[in-house]
Amino acid sequence: MQEDGISEKEVLKILGLSRRKDLKYSDGKILSSMCTMPHIFARKVYRFFLETNLGDAGLFKGTKELEDQSIKLLGSLLSNKDACGFIVSGGTEANLMALWVARNKAGKEKPEVVVSEGAHFSLEKASNLLGMKLIKARNKKDRSVDINDVKKNIGEKTVAIVASAGSTEYGTIDDVEALSEIALNEGIYLHVDAAFGGFVIPFLRDLGYEVRKFDFSLRGVSSITIDPHKMGLSVIPSGGILFRNRELLKYIETEAPYLTEKVQHTILGTRSGASAATTFSLLKLLGKKGYRDNVKKCMDRTILLYNELKELGMDVLKPTMNILVFNHNKADIISQKLAEKGWVTSRTRSGEIRLVIMPHIREENIIQFIEDLKDILKR
Ligand SMILES: Cc1ncc(COP(=O)(O)O)c(C=O)c1O
Structure with missing residues (x-):
């Protein structure tokens, strides 16, 4: 790094050259x-909240309210006004948080998670980080997960099943209704990865397309990933993780002794308030x-x-x-x-x-x- 800084004009020139690539x-x-x-509105709002940090939410009570409001609005879109959760950095972090809750809730030795062979690779990262064995169930011809194969792969150590609602490769929706029944019968945590589909499926239904149920209206669903920075038209980074109820958060609670709020539930410490504010603004603006x-x-x-x-x-x-x-x-x-x-x-x-x-x-x-x-x- 050089001793003296250069002019804004010179820095902008460098940036322009990079951006052109x-x-x-x-x-x-x-x-x-x-x-x-x-x-376009997201760009304005994002700038307005640049200094806000939801990792120290007591300093930014107004921005924290906007995050809570975003979660409420997303919850109502996903058939659960009481859902709680966070605007996070993206689908990867959201999926990681869901499996973090599932693993800690079950408290089993050598935990396993069953996903479809078409599940997003973020679940490989999450299971690796959390020391969980990832088991892939086969897909059927229609590219949704084969429910019988999921059943076959469930065992003593299974702590979670992950369904895709809008698979990354094909956009197919798993039979979440059947998976919800399995989750309820077996007492297993069910997470739905609707990182992409969350902002699509509810509206497809309104538009007359036939789509499967996938959200909290199914009693076995414990959490859902829904990403504002995909079809939600928000800024990067904006992911969403919603849990069925606040009870689930206790499994990932960490003390934050020297901050304004004494506990945290997110993986990140310092985290963007601008993402939450922008997501809230778009939900209100667009309806x-x-x-x-x-x-x-x-x-x-x-x-x-x-x-x-x-x-x-x-x-x-x-x-x-x-x-x-x-x-x-x-x-x-x-x-x-x-x-x-x-x-x-x-x-x-x-x-x-x-x-x-x-x-x-x-x-x-x-x-x-x-x-x-x-x-x-x-x-
Ligand atoms: C279904 C699904 N889940 C998770 C992710 C990961 O999201 P991100 O890249 O925002 O971390 C993606 C990304 O495309 C996805 O399609």
Whole structure:
């Protein structure tokens, strides 16, 4: 590090050069990401709360109220006005907190957690950090978890089951209703990872799509991950973890002797109040209608792309939400050629091409994508 600082102008020049190397959602070519441009209002609010720290919530009582209000609003969206929880850094931290509660609540030696083979890799991190054995149950043909295989994998040491409601790769929703019954019968903690689907599924139902139940309306569900920084249009970092009731928090309570609040329940100490305030603002600004319109826009474009891909003879899976997966015997070459034309797509673990139709993907982008794909197929 140099002795004397340089001018703001010079620093900005360096930043500009770096930023130019980044891809931009606004170009409409990023089809691999579950994040998008934050809502324009979110940018203003975030700046206003930059100094707030919810790790020392007694100093920022107003901001803490906004976090509590966000959780209340998300709870009502997920059929539980009494839910409690936190705005955290993302789905990874939220899933880690859920398994942390589950492990401590059960208090078993060599604890195990059963997830689907399509579960997000954050659960691998969480189980590794918590010293839990991760057991993967098979998926069925429709890419939701095979309930019979979950049952087979439950044993004496099982402390948790994790369901996906909006799997990362396919957007499929597990049969949470059946998993909830199992959880109740066996006395096992059930966590639902709706990091992506939490801001989609409730609105899909309103829009007339048939979707499975996945939330606290199912009595066996103990916690849900729902991320404002994905389809919630909030800033990064904004994740959400909701617990069915406050009782569950006691399993992760840590004393914080020299701070304004004497106990903490989050993994992070110092943590962003700006994320909570921004999430609250968007929930109030957009309301259910705003989020429903957002989901409708994404779904209309997803269906348009689905129909076009089918027309091209692609082996494309019927989408549950705004995630499309298609296959082709030359998928490797196709994805490489798409990349050469500037498209950022991703691949599932099975090698299919995966597209996430986020709000930054406009209709003209889809038309261009299909044109480019036709061109690639011709060659
Ligand atoms: C279903 C699901 N869970 C968890 C995560 C992890 O979220 P984050 O990257 O915000 O930590 C993701 C990320 O895409 C996800 O799709």
